[in-house]
Each structure stands twice: as structure tokens, then as C-alpha cells.
Amino acid sequence: MWPLDPSRKEVLRFAVSCRVLTLVLQALFNAIIPDHRAEAFSPPRLAPSGSVDHLVEGLLGGLSRWDAEHFLFIAEHGYLYEHNFAFFPGFPLALLVGAELLRPLRALLNLRSCLLISVALFNSLFSVLAAVALHDLGCLVLCCPRQAFYGALLFCLSPANVFLAAGYSEALFALLTFSAMGQLERGRSWTSGLLFALATGVRSNGLVSIGFLVYSQCQGFLSSLMVLNPLRPLSKLMGSVFLSVFMLGLPFALFQYYAYTQFCLSGSARPIPKPLLQLAADKGYRIVEGNEPPWCSWELPLIYSYIQDVYWNVGFLRYYELKQVPNFLLAVPVAILVAWATWTYVTTHPWLCLTLGMQRSKNSKTLEKPDPGFLGPRVFVYLVHAVALLLFGGLCMHVQVLTRFLGSSTPVVYWFPAYLLQNHEPLLRSLETVPWKPLAGDSLPGQKVPRNSIMGLLYNWKTCSLVTRCILGYFLSYWLLGLLLHCNFLPWT
Numbered sequence: 001m002w003p004l005d006p007s008r009k010e011v012l013r014f015a016v017s018c019r020v021l022t023l024v025l026q027a028l029f030n031a032i033i034p035d036h037r038a039e040a041f042s043p044p045r046l047a048p049s050g051s052v053d054h055l056v057e058g059l060l061g062g063l064s065r066w067d068a069e070h071f072l073f074i075a076e077h078g079y080l081y082e083h084n085f086a087f088f089p090g091f092p093l094a095l096l097v098g099a100e101l102l103r104p105l106r107a108l109l110n111l112r113s114c115l116l117i118s119v120a121l122f123n124s125l126f127s128v129l130a131a132v133a134l135h136d137l138g139c140l141v142l143c144c145p146r147q148a149f150y151g152a153l154l155f156c157l158s159p160a161n162v163f164l165a166a167g168y169s170e171a172l173f174a175l176l177t178f179s180a181m182g183q184l185e186r187g188r189s190w191t192s193g194l195l196f197a198l199a200t201g202v203r204s205n206g207l208v209s210i211g212f213l214v215y216s217q218c219q220g221f222l223s224s225l226m227v228l229n230p231l232r233p234l235s236k237l238m239g240s241v242f243l244s245v246f247m248l249g250l251p252f253a254l255f256q257y258y259a260y261t262q263f264c265l266s267g268s269a270r271p272i273p274k275p276l277l278q279l280a281a282d283k284g285y286r287i288v289e290g291n292e293p294p295w296c297s298w299e300l301p302l303i304y305s306y307i308q309d310v311y312w313n314v315g316f317l318r319y320y321e322l323k324q325v326p327n328f329l330l331a332v333p334v335a336i337l338v339a340w341a342t343w344t345y346v347t348t349h350p351w352l353c354l355t356l357g358m359q360r361s362k363n364s365k366t367l368e369k370p371d372p373g374f375l376g377p378r379v380f381v382y383l384v385h386a387v388a389l390l391l392f393g394g395l396c397m398h399v400q401v402l403t404r405f406l407g408s409s410t411p412v413v414y415w416f417p418a419y420l421l422q423n424h425e426p427l428l429r430s431l432e433t434v435p436w437k438p439l440a441g442d443s444l445p446g447q448k449v450p451r452n453s454i455m456g457l458l459y460n461w462k463t464c465s466l467v468t469r470c471i472l473g474y475f476l477s478y479w480l481l482g483l484l485l486h487c488n489f490l491p492w493t
Contacts (some may be wrong), residue, residue: 007145008135011152014452015131018156019124022165023060023479025485030062038489041069043077044275045109053314056113062487063119068167071095072115082286082293083311085259085303088251092168098122119167126171131155133178134411140185141382142415150418151411153454156472159334159478161405162486170408173203177409180209181382184216189240193247198486201251204304205409213244215357215381222358252304254316258304259303262288264296269464316396327400330492332411333474334403336392341374341416345383348375357381359394374419379412386412400493403478417471424467427460428453 049057064072067087074084075092098118099111106114131152138148149171158164164171180195193213200206217240224233263286271288272280280287295306308314319327345354357380389409393402406413457464457472464472485492 004225007149008132010452011131011135011149011156012128014153014455015128015156016124019128019165021482022161022479023070023124025483026062026162026165027059030487031058033484033488037174037488038066038491040066040489043069043073043279045112046273046275047112049110049113050108052108053110053113056109056116056458058268060116060120062114062483063123063165065486065489066493068119071167071169072112072119075115076111077276079259079262080276080287081280082263082303083307086307086311087205088169088200088202088212088255090198090251091172094122094172095119095167104133116167120165123165123167123171126175129163130171130174130178133175133182135413137178137182137185137411138415138418140182141376141378141411142373143376147373147418147422150421150454151408151414153452154414154417154475157454157472157475157479158407159475159482160404161479162482162492163404164408166486168404169202170404173199174408177206178204178411181212181411184212185378189213189216193244197247197251200248201255203408204252205389205392205405207248207252208385208392210244210248211385211388212381213248214241217241217244219358227265241482256302256304257341259307260296260301263293263303264301312398314397319397319399323400327398331394331399331402333395334406335477337392337413337416338386338406338410342383342387343413344416345375345379349377349380352377352380373422374415379415382410382412382415386410398493400491417475420467420471421457425465427457427463427465427468 012214070084070087071092072095074078074089075095078459079085079089085336095115095118098121099114102109102114102117109117112403134155135148135152138151139145142148142151160170164174176199180192180199183195184192196206196209196213199209217237221233221237223234270288272289277287279285286293293303293306295301298306313319357377386406389406390402393399393405397405454472457468461472482492484490
């Protein structure tokens with residue numbers, strides 16, 4: 001899929017190491033710290049459990065906390081409860097594929113254990129490939145191999161790491177999104193659109209990616225105006241925009257239609273095990289056999305907006321309450337990071353931003369040699385995407401999810417810290433001057449494997465600059481705290 005050059009190999013090696021360490025730490029924290037009795041979705045276990053199942057639960061049970069339980073439940077039982085439709089089907093389908101691959105082990109393991117193993121294996125694979133995809137994308141957009149390299153290494157230490165490992169859809173979404181962005185940068189619009197559509201089937205915020213396709217088409221339209229009659233390019237632009245909206249909106253629309261057939265059309269009920277029926281009665285969960293929900297009579301019957309409103313109280317400024325101050329503090333670092341990135345970019349390229357990136361500079365000479373790295377003109381659309389997600393997440397969502405929301409959706413969270421490290425860390429420049437050592441058996445003749453400079457900074461922590469300490473301290477502390485708290489049902493969502 002990607003050429004195995006030395007820097008990509010190092011990203012792959014570091015990503016695998018971080019995945020293994022994450023799985024080991026979550027098992028350790030889950031074993032030594034008692035679980036908090038949280039008011040979270042906790043359905044009864046229907047299948048009998050053997051000694052091997054208990055072993056799997058002990059080793060990987062920390063990956064099934066909070067929202068992960070919803071994904072595991074959907075993969076095992078389907079969409080039985082109305083609130084299950086807040087979680088899109090892409091990731092549960094991937095877990096079912098994993099469970100099918102583990103079918104030979106079903107004599108020893110029940111379905112839940114197979115799904116837990118699928119979570120550990122698939123999310124490790126997805127997050128490793130996402131790191132490589134981010135490195136590939138950075139090389140294309142930043143035109144600065146070092147910043148692309150640092151950004152990919154920082155993704156391996158992501159503050160959202162626990163959600164890239166646990167039974168959440170973030171790892172798969174990051175892989176599909178970063179891969180789609182890379183394909184679009186290569187001019188492969190159809191492949192990019194397909195990957196973006198698959199991402200929309202994993203998480204609802206994939207719909208925002210329509211902006212990338214539309215922006216790319218607008219750029220092509222403006223370029224074609226120079227040589228063609230404007231009528232033909234305009235009709236082509238309108239057709240392309242329609243196809244983009246249709247392609248990315250189709251998974252969302254089909255999912256909403258499936259919910260409508262289940263809850264709003266007669267004859268859709270299917271047998272539900274008695275323990276799950278009792279859970280619905282005890283907790284007030286709506287099931288297919290119950291009364292028709294009010295959203296069925298809406299002019300546009302969207303179950304997703306209804307669930308977000310009624311079950312999760314998601315809406316404009318609804319989360320702005322005094323008791324939510326700790327959750328806002330939890331989201332402050334990533335919000336500051338995106339805001340700082342935006343300020344740096346806008347103050348550096350005000351004309352580029354005013355012209356929406358369509359006209360790069362008033363001085364034609366600067367068009368020939370654009371700034372490499374994060375301040376390059378091609379980063380503009382990615383920054384707009386990050387700001388849009390930040391504003392929506394900060395104003396309309398449960399604000400504590402901003403870390404994983406942005407960490408799995410936008411490369412800016414990793415590119416900007418990489419830019420800061422390269423430009424504000426003297427030690428990093430000295431580390432880059434140390435001769436690289438080839439690794440036996442890994443390098444082609446004449447090639448050398450780059451050093452992992454991020455690890456070099458960690459080894460020399462005391463001599464690092466304040467900016468470096470803040471960046472790496474934030475990434476590492478959120479990684480470790482996330483594992484410590486999330487795996488034991490403590491609030492970290």
C-alpha cells in the first residue's frame with residue numbers, strides 16, 4: 001500500500017511498540033485497580049463463560065468500558081434498543097468479521113470473548129495503519145519529510161490513545177479518514193470519496209469530510225476557468241458536488257432508513273432474549289415492540305438527532321453548566337492546540353485565508369516557492385476542517401470528547417506540534433545532526449534508518465525546552481491517565 005522507506009518503517013515500528021505497550025498497561029491497570037461502579041450501559045451476559053473466557057476478560061476487559069460496551073453489544077445482538085442507533089454500524093461490522101475469523105476458537109471462547117480479541121487485534125492494526133497513513137499524508141501536504149515524520153510519531157503517542165485501543169470506532173475512522181485525504185491529495189477523487197463514505201459509516205462526523213471533496217472540485221473549477229468556457233466547468237462542478245454529497249450522505253441515509261424500518265413500520269419486531277427485555281423494562285430503553293417513537297411522525301424522521309437530544313442531551317450550549325467545568329478543563333489542551341495553530345497560520349498568511357486558499361499570495365514570486373511544513377498553503381483546508389470540528393464539538397457536544405473527536409479526525413492536532421518541535425526545540429536540531437545507524441536486515445543498500453527523535457527528546461527530558469515539555473507532557477499524561485481511568489470505569493470519555 002505504501003513504499004517501505006526508512007522513515008515509514010520507523011513509524012510502523014514505533015506504532016507497533018506503542019500498541020503493545022498500551023495493551024499491556026490497560027491489562028495491568030485493570031488488574032490492580034478496582035472498577036468504579038459507574039452508571040453506564042451494562043447489559044447482562046447471556047452466553048456461558050468458561051475459564052478461557054475469564055482469562056480473556058481479565059486481560060482485555062479494560063477495552064470494553066463506557067461506549068465500547070455499546071459497540072460490543074451491537075456486534076453481538078444487533079440494534080435492539082433505540083439508543084443503540086447513536087453508534088454507527090461500521091465498527092460493529094468490523095468486529096463481526098474478526099469474530100468470524102476466530103470461529104475455529106469458538107469451542108473454547110464465547111462470542112463476547114471473540115469480539116474482545118477482535119477489538120484488541122483490529123484496533124491495534126487500524127491505529128498502526130493510521131499512523132502510516134498520516135505519515136504518507138504529511139509527506140504529500142507538508143512537503144517537509146521531517147515534520148511529517150514527527151507528526152506520525154506524535155500520533156503514536158496520541159492523547160486519545162486509550163480510545164484508539166479500546167472498543168471505540170476512532171482507530172478505524174482515523175485510518176479511513178487519513179487514507180481518504182491522502183488519496184485526494186494524489187488526485188484520486190473517486191477512491192477518496194469511497195474511503196470518506198466508509199468513514200461516514202463509522203462515525204457521523206465523517207459527513208464533514210464532504211468539504212474536502214467540494215473544496216478540491218472548486219479549485220479545479222477555478223483553474224479550468226482560465227482555459228475553458230465557464231459554462232461547461234460550472235456544470236461539471238455542480239455534478240461533482242452533487243455526487244460527493246450523495247456518496248458521503250448515502251451511508252448516513254441508509255442507516256437512518258434502517259432505523260425507520262425497525263421502529264416505524266409494522267412487522268419489524270424480532271425475538272429478544274428475556275434478560276435483555278428485562279433490562280429494557282428496568283432502564284426504560286425503547287425496543288422495537290414498544291410504542292411508536294415520536295420521531296417516526298417527523299417530516300424528516302431522523303433517529304440520530306432524536307437520540308442525541310433525548311438520550312445524551314446534545315444541543316447548542318446545553319453543556320455549559322457550572323458542574324461541567326471539570327470536563328471543560330479536560331478539553332482545554334486540545335482546544336488551545338487547535339486555536340494556537342489557527343492563530344499562527346492566519347497571522348502568517350492573512351491573504352491566503354481571506355481568499356479561502358484559492359489565491360495563494362499577492363506576490364507571484366511566492367507562488368513558486370511556497371513555505372514548506374505546517375505553514376504551507378495546502379494546509380489551509382485541513383485547518384478549516386479542524387476549526388469547524390472544534391467549534392461544533394465545543395458548542396454542541398459533550399465537551400470532554402473533544403480530545404478523541406479531534407485526535408481521530410484531523411491531522412492538525414499532530415502537524416502543529418510537529419511544527420513547534422522542529423522550530424522551537426534546539427535539542428531536536430542537534431539530534432538530527434547525529435549520524436543515523438542502519439539496522440541490520442531492515443535497510444536497502446545505501447539507505448539508513450532515521451532515528452526516532454521523539455524518543456530522543458524523552459531521553460533528554462531535563463534539557464528540553466518548555467514548549468517541548470508541554471507538548472510531550474500533554475500527550476503522555478493523557479495517554480497514561482486515559483488508560484488508568486477509562487479502563488476502570490472512571491470518568492474519561
